Amino acid sequence: MTKKGIESIFKPHLEPKEVYKGGKNIPPSNKKIYKLSSNENPLGASPKAVEAIKAALNKIDLYxxxxxxxxxxALVKDFNGQLDSDQFITGNSGSEIIDMVLRAFINEGDEVIFSNPCFLPYSVFSRWYGATQIDVPLKEPDYSLHVEGILNAITERTKIIFLTSPNNPTGTYIPRAVLEDFLSRIPKNVVVIFDEVYQHFADAEDYVSALPYVLDGQNVIALNSFSKTYGLAGQRVGYCYTTKTIANYLRLIHKPFLLPLTSMEAAIGALEDQEFIAQTVETVLEGRKFLAAAFEELGIKYWPSQANFFIIDPPLPEMEFTDKMMDEGIMVRPVSQFGAPGKVRITIGNQEANKALVNALKKISSL
Structure with missing residues (x-):
């Protein structure tokens, strides 16, 4: 029996399925709560960004x-002139950029490849456009990229491959040699979305961003965000850079007036605040060493991270652990939804937050 009424024109691939749920906000409480669940900046926002927002407030009645x-x-200047302005596309968050790229390239039945555990919008957003989703999971136990698995999964319908380095939620990265080998072996009509949102925190000698491959003219779109290093999660600003050919194509569906006034000014201000960026990176790297040592001491299994968070195997079932941590004033993120069942992601905070986290872990681990 065929459907009648408004439901008859609904897109069949938009069936009720799991949707992306962002991290929770800090609930009302009389006690101190440390939010280590959303990978936000441990120092807050760039002071120059805050001043730029304040200066723009008397113009918010205007478009x-x-x-x-x-x-x-401003991004051209930040990249030391290595890219032209027409190679950048900005948007209302990194997620908006993902949506824009999928909207530009994906027709119903096209294939999108991603590797769980990964950022859930890769799969959720591609479903909106009727993509066939191909999950080639990261290798266990180290969560490394399954290069041969992805290459074997490519078909004539493959349009987009998502790569992430450092990866959310695992904190792992793709070494230069692995990435270069992979890129040399994929078809020329496949686009790689290279999510490098956490690149500022990567200090591995063989870490590499997408920049050299974009400069080489490869079909790579590098995804970035102002939510992490720059402390502008509430302003929702993201951008990508790519070849001129791909950027000019994406600009055909780029909306006018897309970025709010305060978001535009905040992002420009944040790019100028090199001192704040350096302080943020230093805080994260020091916190990363501190927490890794604490995990070792407590016998908590964790994965070495190149990002501003860790994924751990908690000493209790993930939801019970999350609730007990909340009782101790620490917000953490269970990541079954990201394809890592039983695991929990913990953001690296400032030293006060990190010490509170360790104290909570000691208490819970002794139960």
Missing amino acids: PDQTDIRLRE
């Missing part, structure tokens, strides 16, 4: 910039 050219020119 913002119709285009993103001022931010793109």
Whole structure:
């Protein structure tokens, strides 16, 4: 029996399924709560970004910039002129950029490859456009990229491959040699979305961003965000850079007036605040060493991280552990939804938050 009424025109691939749920906000409480669940900046926001927002408040009755050219020119400066302004696309968060790229390239039945555990919007957003989703899981136990598995999964319908380095939620990365080998072996009509949102925190000698491959003219779109290093999660600003050919194509569906006035000014201000960026990275790297040592001492299994968070195998079932940590004033994130059942992701905070986290872990581990 065929459907009648409004349901008859609904897209069949948009069936009720799991949707992406962001991290929770800090609930009302009389006690101190440390939010270590959403990978936000441990120092807050860039002071220059805050000042830029304040300066823009007397203009919020006016429309913002119709285009993103001022931010793109600021990005050119930040990249030391290695890219032209027309190689950047900005958007209302990194997630918006993912949606834009999928909207530009995916028709119903096209294939998208990703590797769980990974950022859930890769699969959720691609479903919106009727993509066939191919999950080639990261290798266990080290969560490394399954290169041969992905290459074997590529078909004539493959349009997009998601790579992430450092990866959310595992904190692992793709070494340069592995990435270069992979890129040399994929078809020329496949686009790689290279999510490098956490790149500022990667200090491995063989870590590499997507920049050299974009400069080489490869079909790579590098995804970035102002939510982490720059402390602008509440302003929702993201961007990507890619070849001029791909960028010009994406700009055909780039909306005018996309970035709010305060978001535009905050992002430009944040790019100028090199001192804040350096302090953020230093805080995260020191916290990463501190927490890794604490996990070792407590016997908690964790995975070495190149990001501003860790994924751990908690001493209790994930939801019970999450609840007990909350009782101790620590918010953490269970990541079964990201494809890592039983695991919990913990953001690296400032030293006060990190010490509170360790004290909570000691208490819970002794139960």
